[in-house]
Amino acid sequence: MRKVNTISLSLCAIFLFYVPGVLWGQLSPKPAGLQSEPILLSGGTIHTGTGEVITKGLLGFKEGRITYLGNMEAKGSDFDEYRIIDITGQHIYPGLILPNSLIGIEEISAVPHSNDKLEQGDINPSIKTVFAFDTGSSHIPTLRFNGILMVESIRSGGTISGTSTVMELDGWNWMEAVHKNEAAIHLRWPSAFSSSYDTATKTSRIKKSTSYDSKTRELEDLFVAARTYNIGYKQPTNLKLASLQGLFDGSKTLVVHASEPKEIIESILFAQTHKVDRIALVTSYSAFMVRDFIRENNIPVILPPTYAYPRRADMAYDAHYKLPFLLTKEGITVALSHTGMLSTSRNLPFYAGMAAAFGLEKEEALKLVTLNPAKILGIDARVGSLMVGKDATLFVSRGDALDVQTNSLSLAFIRGKNIILDGPHQENFKRYSEKFGHGE
């Protein structure tokens, strides 16, 4: 491991000199320009994101698209125009994708006016996250530094929060960074239960939520109206109903957030009844309780971080560490997301690492943060795995990117653009190391 690090450290130094715009003075790093020359990454171990591993690999890309993927032994002479970068001993991964996030619309959670996630009303399918996305968010460089190159963002409120967007984490502004403008509509299924704590008897009581039936009926009405909108004759403009159409033609995913088994089952049945084409479920440990239902209905699941504290004392300490493994084993497509303090969403690769430590095969664990979220968001034709013809959105790490101690990026590309990895954190590190004369 140490050996890898020394080799790659020198490599790192080379690239720091190579990459223009090193002096940014605590500004976000300058967005990269379009890929100007074909690049061939040579000698690395390629983790394709489909479960395949190519050792001594070659990966070429041109004008933002992957043009070649193979083994060094099969190298022909067609790479004359390519600039060859030797990454022997390092690893190539598809850019990691963080779904269901607040990146770009929340800055400092405790400073309300730094966030853009409030909206009036409970049913807001037509509001589009993309317009609020701030490519200058200070979180972005820290995510890229760890290999997260794309996010799906959506605000947290409302029964229907709005339409999410999938963004690349590099670009001068949202127009240049957008990958899929309208990716998914997020439906936060009403709670079927309410519980109250009785201090006298020190017990909780759970009862049926009094508003559950009326809220689900309201959703029922909404979806019925959406399915009959403008059928047969032109109806008055209704932006909400219009925005829901993408759910029926498969252009948008319906991401259902549901926590209790009853809510999961009823919300999925609801979506299916209304002929929603692409459904995904954001849930947690309950998924394990209704795993047969989820598998039979072929519903992909977005889970919270494996670093999650099991809610109940009787749950095993590794309940969340093991959950991706247990669901994957059932044949369920699983993606990982982040919850809680936004700044630590940069640990997404390690959530997958934990899944690997607790049962999942490592290449399967990689899918949790690459191909699987891409499939859920309907962007897998272009990203999520390394294949000829797909976007060259990938990174090179000096070691195993899913392990904290070896996740160390030397290069990253978004659509072939060679992005700057260092940000203000790295600059501060250098500044104060210099001040104290460290490493001299």
Add this chain to the structure above:
Amino acid sequence: MNPLKKIKFTICFFAIFPLYTVCAQETFPKNDVADERVNAVALTHATITIDPFTILEDATLLLHDGRVESVSKNSDVPKGYREMDLAGHYIYPSFIEMFSNYGQPKVTKPPRGNPYVKREQVQSKTKGAYNPNEAIKSFYNSADYFFIDDKEAAKMRGQGFGTASIFRPDGIARGTAALVTLGKGTENNMVISPVVASHYSFDKGSSTQDYPISPMGSIALLRQTFYDSQWYALQTKRPFTDLSLNALIANRELPQIFEADGWLTALRADRMGKEIGLDFIIKGGGDEYQRIQEIKQMNAPLIVPLNFPLPFDVSDPFITQKIALDDLKHWELAPTNPAQLEQNGITFAITSHPADNLGGFLANLRKSVTYGLSKEQALSSLTSVPAKLLGIDDIVGTLKKGQLANFLVADGDIFHENTILLENWVKGERHIVNKPPATAILGAYHLEVGNITAELEIKIKNSKQVASVLLPNGNEHKVSVKLNGDMIFLEFETDNENKYTLAGWTDPSAADFTIKGEGTIDFKDSVFWKAVREKESDSKGSAVKKRPSGKLTATLGETIFPFMAYGTTDKIRPQSVLITNATVWTNEEEGILENTDVLIQDGKIVRIGKNIEAGNARIIEGAGKHLTPGIIDEHSHIAISAVNEIAANSSMVRMGDVINSEDISIYRALAGGVVAAHILHGSSDPIGGQSALIKLKWGEDPETLKIEGAAPFIKFALGENPKRSKSAPSIRFPRSLMGLEQFYTNAFSEALDYKKGWDGYNQLDKRKRKSTPMPRTDLVKQAMLEIVEGRRYISCHSYQEKEMLMLMDVAKRFGFTINTFTHALEGYRIADKLVEHGIGGSTFSDKWNFKWETRNAIPYNATIMNNEGVVTAINSDSRETIRHLNHEAAKSIKYGNMAPEEALKLITLNPAKLLRLDETMGSIKVGKSADVVLWSAPPMSIYAKPEKTIIEGAIYFDLERDKILREENVRERARIIQLMQGDKTRKTAERKISPIKPEFHCESLGMEQ
């Protein structure tokens, strides 16, 4: 009790004894001619329990004017006595409820919003010369506000109570209780003794004052208040009047009763009581069996409720999973609580508290007997024990001569199933509680109604009369029977659908037992009827048969430690262990040793080397595995019941007072390789409470978790939290960093003045000391003084460089050193100054930008501080993060290229140094405590799992045992849930689930778990 008062009372009573009944009070104005009656009664031929150990059969109880005159085998009734033949009946002294809120005004608790975001109420709002804290209501006397509540009294009599010691459940010091009887009439006649006990709790009740908001705050308040009362009592010229302190001083000799809601609170109250010299009688929570040894060691009398939980609704398999094992087990084992207390020789009274529990009291008492409680103990706990504890055993509790005629009449042994409590006599007044079942009319009758005859049979089924008529043609019809006083009502139909509705009465003049009366056929034709009994019912016997409550035949589950999932029946014990051929990360000069053996004996590391002889030690194969020192978390809030107190200077509170050993976070942290943690107060106050240092000895009680002889620490906090930056309405000083500087400077200056005051006093000679008022003991100033004198170490919550520099400046002026800046997110900017001042830094690995003051944090903080020579630790401040601190430390490898060996020190040796535990912890070295972790892979890797976490030679987490415990959990749950499903007891309409325990971190408020 005031002895004078008692004598006066007795004299007064005997003065009126021969003349008047107790019902009348001669001081009251009359509005009629005199109507005083002598109340002299002889209850004969009864089985009389004089006290739990003295039972007379076929005995006579004589009572005269509300007092017991005698109980004897002599059945001669003296002249002038009304005789009541109670053959077949049982008489018991009535029960004493010694923990009652009967006849007291309701307490309304104010709505408590978020104390973080509000206009603070620093001062008391109680008007008058009372204590500065609203929760100290020691001036309250229940007798002053007592009123008779006929409805409630009837309910209590219905469960066998005749006397109650009543108090108002409001406040931390609640004032005094009064002893009253539960009869009708005037309050004057009911109050037996106006002052019998003093009451306390940790619940501030109706107080709207902010302080205290936590149990550790309540403890600190009570401690300070008792020191104040001692100091105040000694003042020859009192500098001020405090009526609350006056009352505390006056009531010091009364029985002191503390309300706890469970064994955890009981242990806390007892410890506090011993500290301030009060022997509490502790009202428990009914869960004492869970830690019976610790409860026994308190050596304090208890008052325990019979609040056995109802079964949960287990019909929904998903929701059933929300019920925790501890709640399932408590449902099964709670009825054994009284029996276990008895078996352990613990003195205890039984209470029906809380009042909504009252209806099922007798049933639960019998259940306790079924579950092993002896009848004698059951009776004692309701009569002689409470009488003795309250010092009223000369008035009530037995049926000896001169005692109040407070007794019960039952139609059988009161502990037998089906026995009906018939009467409850209060001060010689008879109160009917239940009517005897009407068995007199049961039997087979010959019935004549108008022109038809039939055979009528009246039986008892499920304690109700049922009847049928058999017509001559052999057809049988159901008859509805109703009794109302002396009247009996029958309804039935005959073959041709004629409807008979009959009313009747027993004919006293008939030779054979006869019921006769009138009625209608088809609601119009009147008819005469008559039924003559031919045979008494065969079923009569069985209908009223009293069965002794059965003994439990099923085997109950075992108590586990801690009492929750993953607890074990036997506490985990140290053993001799030899770990062989492991890669040993020593954290010493030797560095990482390959293929090395480590021998552990008597909780210590005794040898490190190759080919060590195992002797009798258990061998753990370590080949391919890694052994490291156990992880120590410098900043944690697990295993406590509350985290924040609210006074700007909360240095008087101690986290050690609220350690909670029953927290699954302990087990889960062990599963992440953690052996010890610094349990800090939260960050809501510039000066927080005193910390506790614990080892994660899963299963041990709170006291055993604490590290013996650990250095004393205290929490300070800078920044947005103590300044209340997010609270617009806040009025609490300080609101700014400038204010904080003055706040600290003032606190330390006052501490030095305090010392001067005491020094001056201590230097006086004996004579002068007598004439000089003693300085007051001030817990806040004591703590401040400990800091200034370098006897207590600060771990200060801080983010920004400027605030850290400010506190360093203050400390320098007062000549002491800050021990640790915890979080210290901008520590990297002043690393050189931290080194210069000898201050450590304990930080998050990569949390940042979650509030304004954290925007400059970088994940290289630990690396830069460490590189500069700051003793650097990485902490969790989270029950989740504590489970993978090795990953957090590994981030220093990723961010800043720290060597893995150094990274490990960030969570082991360095926090040990910061916490002054490095003498015995933090490295693998001969002589140090055997606090080690065996990992499946290199410990800084995400793929490494702790396989064994060892503390002082005991394996508190074992990956293999974890598997077994999971299976046991599943089995035990299934067993109990199956029992629950079979339980026919009323189930709550709403489903009950186990509450989720809240997480505590710096900013949590002081709510109790």
